[in-house]
Amino acid sequence: MNNLTLGFIGLGLIGGSIAKGFKRADQNHHIMAYARHRSTLDAALRDGTIDEALDGVDENLSRCDYIFLCTPVSYNEEYLTAIRPYLRKDAILTDVGSVKTNIHEAVEKMGLEANFIGGHPMAGSEKSGYQYSTDHLVENAYYVITPTPFSPPEKVEELRRLALSLSALPLILDYRQHDYIVAGISHLPHLIASSLVNLVKDKDTPEQTMKLVAAGGFKDITRIASSSPVMWQQICATNRENIQAILGDYIASLEQVRTAVAGGDDEAVYDLFDTSREYRNSIPDRSSGPIKKEYSLYCDIVDESGAIATIATILAAHQISIKNIGIIHNREFEEGVLKIEFYEEDASLRAVDLLTQCRYTVYHR
Template identity: 45%
Template sequence: MNKVGIIGLGLIGGSLAKALKQKCNINDIIAMDVESNALEKALNEGIINDFTTSIDEHFSDCDIIFICTPVKQISSYVKKLLPFIKDDCILTDVGSTKSAILNELNVILDSTNFHFIGGHPMTGSEKAGYSASRGHLFENAYYILTPQPSTPKEKIDQLKSIVVSIGAIPVILSPQYHDLVTASISHVPHVLAAALVNMVKALDSTDKYMHKLAAGGFKDITRIASSSPEMWHNICMTNQKEILYVIDYLIEILTRFSSAVRNKEDDYIWNFFNSAKQYRDTFSSRSPGPFMKTYEIIVDVVDEPGIIASIATLLSKHGINIKNIGIINSREYENGVLQIVFDDEKSQEKSVKLLEEMNYVIYKK
């Protein structure tokens, strides 16, 4: 891998550039963005060695190009790249929907020699832009790849190798199944969170008691409703089929539950909650759920040998009991990597102070 192109030098694009430079020793990185500030900053930092504000011949000798733009712009950038890219170039993206992109590119893909492999790193931050980017953003995060059946194995392996090199965990899915997965575990939950917030807003009285009392569990399960409206509008428009399928399924569940409550079906209601609890408890032992009070911090750490043991030892030496500790692998809307859960607020506060004194970046939850 000699030369890499990156289109869109925001949080993900900037972090990719830094990771490729720092972890893969790729020294020839060309970046494109419509705003020159981030490009100039990355150039001055030595992260990229050239940039452009438009698609042109700068990309003609790239071995791989990452398109890090909003989903609705990805296919447009692929088409703009066609006159310039060489045969056997790998084009990949970082969007959270895949089928819509492929539907627009099918004709092009059948008549060209480049290889488009969808990509979706399951990591991110509430902050945006190049200034928020960091080279260890992808460490221990799931990175989904969605190749076509016709994609040569060596090209898949090549991209997979890069994903591993930047510290991420590659997961291979079909584009269609990827969209169903993300609709189920990410897209519709965001719709539901926004619906719950809008419900409380509509049902609240003029004295705003719901707003005043909406703390604890409600705030936890609706936190993602604070995400970018532009991004979620974009996602709903590009993953329409799967989102509607999951919403319809959810409506069936709610309709059946509503009937059970109306008819006082004791066994069904109990099993409804018990089944959810049993399945939810298999996800992770680090958090007891949204309606139970937890004292948690997320630490932004670089993946290096002994880092978890080092932090655990530091806290232990100061008499702080850790309830649970572990790496967050799927963290699109989480800041940081290492999750630590405590028994009480005092331990949480003491840990924040200690770790900040050691220059760790801490996010308290």
């Protein structure tokens, strides 16, 4: 698995993060990439993520052991056609799409099943683009692998080990099973978050009081509504049947909740919260499970000019990088009023110690 030549078509958040992860894992990997914007390739060359920038899908790809297709799902079939003439007989083409059925069907139609193994690193961000990619985005995240009936077993195992080299958790699934699962645990939550945000927008008071006081739980469960609308439109189009089925089940469950609330069925309402709490608590904690942990703290500050700048300066002086910082206007869930997020756990722990030493009241999450 050493000294592999890896090609990337598309170098956004996911493609860029996987390429950075491979380069971190083994500097001897030779990585080439093509992206629509030359500025992306120039940035990747400057920071050492890629060794070679391609002007297009061309004969250079014939040198690749693996080609990672990291473009929006709607472009997959077009790129499959373009890549096909340059695909070595023993090379593997894989993708990172969050829906697998369409590309598997396209691969089967083109007779490329022996050269294809589907992939879906289950990590991401509400941000998009190479500038937000990191070499650790997929750490502790499931990396689903969906072979075809003709995928060489030794290549499936090699791709599994490549995922492990990214510190991801490889999981081999049938592509149909994958699409049903993500409809429930990924696609439906995005629809719920977006529809809830729009509901509040439409039902808000003329003074926008709902928007003013929205904090805590509302922001937590609607964070993903900030994701790319183009990407999620395409996901809904490509996984329509599974989403329709599970969305129908969810609507039916909401009708049951409405009936229970309207009828004063306190036992049913209690069961709703009790069973959901038990199941939610059975999901592995974010610090040890496959979901990327948010490293953050909450800090009481004096409401005066320069208070936030003072804290930011203290952290910067000790080389502690901040991912995000902002005031919490509602203390419904948190005691502190200033929330600070970090990229790494070590940075958050150092910040807690430092700010505590500076006599700030800090609440660590």
